[in-house]
Amino acid sequence: MxxxxxxxxxxxxxxxxxxxxxxxxxxxxxxxxxxxxxxxxxxxxxxxxxxxxxxxxxxxxxxxxxxxxxxxxxxxxxxxxxxxxxxxxxxxxxxxxxxxxxxxxxxxxxxxxxxxSDAQLMQIALDDLSNSSLSLEDRHRALQELLILVEPIDNANDMCKLGGLGVITRELDHSDSDVRKLSAWILGKASQNNPYVQKQVLEIGALATLMKMVNSSSADEATKAFYAVSALIRNNVGGQQLFFMEAGDKMLQDILSNPSVDIRLRRKAVFLVGDLAECQLENTDKAEMLFFSNSLLLKSVVDLTASGDLDLQEKALVAIKNLLQLKTTEAMVFEEFCRLGEALERMKKQLEEDHREYAIDVESLRKEVELAFQAKLENGRAVPT
Structure with missing residues (x-):
């Protein structure tokens, strides 16, 4: 250093x-x-x-x-x-x-x-992290160096070639929360829109560790770990299957249904649900995962429409809109178990009293979801028994 x-x-x-x-x-x-x-x-x-x-x-x-x-x-x-x-x-x-x-x-x-070069600087930082006698302050500094250096895709790929992913993954088990947070953040940045790095990180087995970190009592650590999880499985069918095997739907359900969870984490969680559903819609040749048949998860998303946070409501509506278009989600589950019709009606009344421009945009999205819901119901009734 x-x-x-x-x-x-x-x-x-x-x-x-x-x-x-x-x-x-x-x-x-x-x-x-x-x-x-x-x-x-x-x-x-x-x-x-x-x-x-x-x-x-x-x-x-x-x-x-x-x-x-x-x-x-x-x-x-x-x-x-x-x-x-x-x-x-x-x-x-x-x-x-x-x-x-x-x-x-x-x-x-x-x-x-x-x-x-950037590669040489990364090697210096990785060598420092491999030094067990390195001070905590210098360990933080080395991780912060890597956080900056790893952002370009070429640099992220180079860190793989340097054996850096294994070094960073080991830091996920460090006793210091900031070290764990920075390490998760680095893995998330390196994996973002990068199939090569995603594959390497998933093969190392970091996904399970990161998912456990999402339950951390530190909101910052949990948020950065969730960011890394999202980056690993986004547009990655193999990563999504591993996520499901690790009970990812249950993890999302727990986050979304618990109002005491940090609002940033809940926003990221519902955004991921919508993103995963969108990914499924774009890959029509792939069989839809059972992930989306979890009625408790679907209800936890619908219940967010009653939130007092407009941003959270909007992200929930986007997720619901995408979920309604999936073949494996059942109209009757949305109607009878999730009570989506009632939730949309309550939301309509709430938004009518809020004259902010943002609320008007959310109301427009709510109407789109209502139409998609009605179409889903009609298609369900049209299917012969």
Whole structure:
């Protein structure tokens, strides 16, 4: 971690100098530093720069800083804005000739300094996490580094190649809640819309651990764990089947039916139900999972229409609309067990008293659900017995 801190300090100095050079040297847009181009900026944080030739890659690993822009953006993300501005103010006091001298120094610095690629930075963080004697503070820092680095898909894939998924998965069992939370968050980011990483994480067996973490007494940990679970199974039929085998429908039902659960988690849970139903509708060649035949789960979604939170109500309506279009959901279950007709009528009266624009949008969605429900009922009655 000391190496990373040194890199950040060096880049911040470089950023402060180049920001001031860009704002102070009139009509001099082209820097003599390694063919880099600078544009004027109002403040140090507003600096815009075009890609230069400064690149670094790891052997057989994709990723890395594609330009000085990438290096500086990474450094800015790890900087104290007040200190950065202070550095910029100090440099502003230099004369034009002194500024030009600094440009030459920067050029020499860039020639001497071999910037690590994203893959190398991830390897440093992963090596630190594998060190059992690492302090808790440095463990947090290493995870936060990875949280930033793993967001691009190529970097997430590279972390797999580096064996990072196993390292992060082990951190899910750490005694510190923040370590567990950050680790789940990293796995969620890496898996988001990334079938390659989803497959790797599922094969490691992290899904079951993450689902247990959703029951954490820490709302933040539970929310991040649920985010990771959602990222793993979204648009992934195999992941959804594993989710069902791990009683995922029961987990969702418990979250949605318990008003004491953090509202963020309940919103994410009902959104996932709607998303899973939509995924099923898009994959008509796949047999519908028994997951959607859980009448208690369906009722827990319908009951959310009585919530005082409009956002939660809207997400529940979207989920119900998608569920009504599935072949395996029965009209009579919605009518007699879930009491969907009564719920929609109660909701109509509530929304009539709320004249906010958002409430009007929700009412429009409620009408769509009502029409879909009536169509489901009519189709059910039309089926010969």
């Amino acid at each position: 000391a190496r990373i801190s040194a890199i950040v300090s060096t880049l911040l100095l470089l950023f402060a100098v180049t920001a001031v050079v860009a704002t102070s040297v009139e009509h001099e847009n082209q820097s003599s530093s390694a063919g880099l181009f600078w544009s004027t900026a109002k403040e140090g944080g507003d600096l815009v720069h075009k890609s230069g030739d400064a690149t670094a890659t790891a052997d057989d690993i994709d990723g890395g800083f594609s330009s000085l822009d990438g290096m500086l953006q990474w450094a800015i993300g790890h900087s104290d804005p007040a200190k950065l501005k202070e550095k910029a103010q100090d440099v502003k006091r230099l004369s034009p000739s002194e500024l030009r001298q600094r440009q030459l120094e920067i050029k020499e610095l860039m020639e001497k300094l071999k910037m690590p």
